[in-house]
Amino acid sequence: MDPRRFRALALGLVFAVVLSAPIHAWAQEPARSAPNIVTVVETMRTYTQGLGVECIYCHVDGQNGRLNYRSDDNPRKQVARKMIAMTADINTMIGLGRSEHSTTRVTCLTCHRGVPDPRPLNDIIREKMEREGGQAAADHYRALRQRFFGGPAYDFREELLLTTVQTFVDGRPDEAxxxxxxxxxxxxQSSRGYSALAYAYTRRRDDPSAMTALEKALDLDPDNSIARGQLEQLKKYQRRR
Ligand code: HEC
Ligand code: HEC
Known part of the structure; x- marks a missing residue:
């Protein structure tokens, strides 16, 4: 027997034993082509990989330390059901009028790219900032970075964060x-990062902090002419006062 197939079968057996009950929905509908437990678990694996989560993310704890896969008490399972239907719809639409192998198949991974929240990082951070403030947004960013840095899903480069912050620094300098x-x-070591911080301080009318940040920006990069210009201006302004 092909070793891969053997492994799949063996896994299926393990799960069949682990599960406290037969796959009840399907077992009760013999008329429907009943997918076996191997297929179910393989399908579930595409969910865990697509979203970068464990089974418990959508299921709930059951008895004796096992998961209760049948229960619908986890709201994420309900969302997942809609997502499964949506993904099937998308594939139907893509496939209309074309032969099966000439079409791209959309899966959970296509959108989710290994993370539960598929939105781009700038949207996530902006929304968090608007709802819960700058501290919460920063904490959330740190947590996402800790977990997903190096993966393909989120762009953790400085550019993205700086351009995101730029969109609200005038109105919400404290959050920025x-x-x-x-x-x-x-x-x-980012001179740009310190320049951006300095600008945010000026929005809060905290010139001393802005000047300290600009000096740091110039320490790091003496060629940062924007920082130099701003520092000159602030100094002149201070002397006039
Ligand atoms: C993204 C959410 C999600 C994740 C993660 C997930 N599942 Fe599921 N699972 C579902 C949904 C939704 C159903 C119900 C499908 C239906 O009713 O059509 C389901 C159904 C099942 C069933 C059938 C239960 C029954 O009897 O009705 C089993 C078994 C199962 N999952 C096992 C697993 C295992 C094992 C894992 C981890 C490898 C896993 N699931 C991860 C969403 C998920
Ligand atoms: C076309 C893009 C797309 C595809 C394909 C897709 N999703 Fe989603 N998914 C989203 C979006 C967008 C959200 C956020 C929805 C919201 O903000 O309410 C989401 C949210 C979710 C959530 C809720 C996450 C949370 O923590 O709140 C789950 C669970 C989920 N998807 C499961 C799946 C599964 C399982 C599949 C594959 C069967 C899938 N998704 C395929 C776009 C997609």
Whole structure:
């Protein structure tokens, strides 16, 4: 027997034993072509890989330390059901009028790219900032970075964060400062990062902090002419006062 097939079968047996009950929905509908437990678990694997999660993410704890796969008490399972239907619809639409092997098949991974929240990082951070403030947004960013850095899903480069912060720094300098300070934890040598922080301080009318940040920006990169210009301006302004 092909070893891969053997492994799949063996896994299926293990799961069949682990499960406290037969796959009840399918077992009760013999008229439907009943997918066996191997197929079910393989399908479930595409979910865990697509979203970068464990089985418990959608299922709930059952008895004797096992998961209760049948229960619908986890709201994420309900969302997943809609997602499964949506993904099937998308594939139907893509496939219309074309032969099966000439079409791309969309899977959970296509959108989710190994993470549960498929939105681009800038949307996630902006929304968190608007709902819960700069501190919460910074904490969330740190947590995502800790977990997903190096993977393909989120763009953790400094550019993305700086351009995101730029969109709200004038209206919400305090939130911007939280995020820009966090950025410097990850890019402590970034002259641009310090320039951006300085700008946010000026929005809060905190010129002394802005000047300190600009000096740091110039230490790191003496060619940062924007920082130099801003520092000159602030100094002139201070002398006039
Ligand atoms: C992204 C959410 C999600 C993840 C992660 C997930 N499942 Fe599921 N699972 C579902 C949904 C939704 C159903 C119900 C499908 C249906 O009713 O059509 C289901 C059904 C099942 C069933 C059939 C239960 C029954 O009797 O009705 C089994 C067994 C199962 N999952 C096992 C697993 C295993 C093992 C894992 C981890 C490898 C896993 N699942 C991970 C969403 C998930
Ligand atoms: C076309 C893109 C797309 C595909 C394909 C897709 N998803 Fe999603 N998924 C999303 C979006 C967008 C959200 C966020 C929805 C929201 O904000 O309410 C989401 C959210 C979810 C969530 C909720 C996550 C959370 O923690 O709140 C689950 C669970 C989920 N998807 C499961 C799946 C599964 C399982 C598949 C494959 C069968 C799948 N998705 C395929 C776009 C997709």
């Amino acid at each position: 400062i939280e995020l820009l300070k966090m950025n410097l934890e990850f890019y402590p």
